[in-house]
Amino acid sequence: MSTTPGSLTSPPALSDSLAGFGLMLPSFDPYRLGAVPLLEAAERAERLGFDSGWVGDHLQYHPPTLEPYGALCAAAARTRRLRLGFAVMLLALRSPVWVAKQLATLEALAPGRVVFGAGVGGESPAEFEAAGVPLRGRGRRVDEALEIVGRLLEGGPLDHRGPLYTVRTPGLEPVPGRRLPLVVGGAWLAVWLSPERVAEGRERIAALAAAAGRPAPQTLVMVFVHLGGSRERARVEIDTLMRGQYGLPLERLERWCLIGDAATVAEGLAALRAAGAGGFVLHPACRDPLSQLEPLAEVRELLT
Numbered sequence: 001m002s003t004t005p006g007s008l009t010s011p012p013a014l015s016d017s018l019a020g021f022g023l024m025l026p027s028f029d030p031y032r033l034g035a036v037p038l039l040e041a042a043e044r045a046e047r048l049g050f051d052s053g054w055v056g057d058h059l060q061y062h063p064p065t066l067e068p069y070g071a072l073c074a075a076a077a078r079t080r081r082l083r084l085g086f087a088v089m090l091l092a093l094r095s096p097v098w099v100a101k102q103l104a105t106l107e108a109l110a111p112g113r114v115v116f117g118a119g120v121g122g123e124s125p126a127e128f129e130a131a132g133v134p135l136r137g138r139g140r141r142v143d144e145a146l147e148i149v150g151r152l153l154e155g156g157p158l159d160h161r162g163p164l165y166t167v168r169t170p171g172l173e174p175v176p177g178r179r180l181p182l183v184v185g186g187a188w189l190a191v192w193l194s195p196e197r198v199a200e201g202r203e204r205i206a207a208l209a210a211a212a213g214r215p216a217p218q219t220l221v222m223v224f225v226h227l228g229g230s231r232e233r234a235r236v237e238i239d240t241l242m243r244g245q246y247g248l249p250l251e252r253l254e255r256w257c258l259i260g261d262a263a264t265v266a267e268g269l270a271a272l273r274a275a276g277a278g279g280f281v282l283h284p285a286c287r288d289p290l291s292q293l294e295p296l297a298e299v300r301e302l303l304t
Helices: 038-047 068-078 096-109 125-131 138-152 195-211 231-246 262-274 289-303
Strands: 021-024 052-055 083-086 114-119 158-161 166-169 180-184 189-191 220-227 258-260 279-284
Touching: 021 289, 038 052, 038 068, 038 289, 052 068, 052 114, 068 083, 068 096, 096 114, 096 138, 096 166, 114 138, 138 158, 195 262, 220 231, 220 262, 220 289, 231 258, 258 262, 262 279, 262 289, 279 289
Parallel strands: 021 052, 021 279, 052 083, 083 114, 114 180, 189 220, 220 258, 220 279
Antiparallel strands: 158 166
């Protein structure tokens, strides 16, 4: 997927802080507990020195899911430094004009802290039907929507007549006072990858960027982690999460999860970093995600 023009920019422009340790904030409820500790997690992540907090996006999927824009607005009100990212927004499900307005609003509430993550989705055809959007062609739809969002975030009116979107709008205000960083799910925000696949992906993305005359984007890797306790108990909790969140058993995904003490998890992350991962989005894979934050901060210290 190409990098969007306009007011979005690919990850080489990100600050060093994002090239570190981010945390996936609990906005899904795979254990069906009836509530998610998103705000407490955001506050504690900031206090512990994490660089960024991220939320996922689905209209309809296996677990109950908070809408990401609203979730990040709430997190913005409870933090002052933590960068706030979409991991990732399913852009094809939304009006790009409204997306531009929402991004500009979030940036106004949390200046300099917003990271726009976009992806194509498709693993839940029912949510595309619910949104009135065809499942086919969603990649092209995201490419075109990224162009529209980028141009609207520059300010000024827009008259866009493309193959999938027709947009005629006056300029939207406010507009961000900076170029918002962009990450793309499956490309430079990756998940379920071994160090070998990270290295292969980095090489391919670098080659494509060079062919386009652009710098290679930074690669962020989302990693599911479980620290502390017995491995047997950890596997039960992760299996419940994977079934509740993705409808898949742990056996399908375990080779990409990091389970163990801080030193073991740090070793696994170090291998990914050596393969080219520029930063991490760590996803606590347990029933009580807050219990993982202090141990994950210890992992962070081991790698910095």
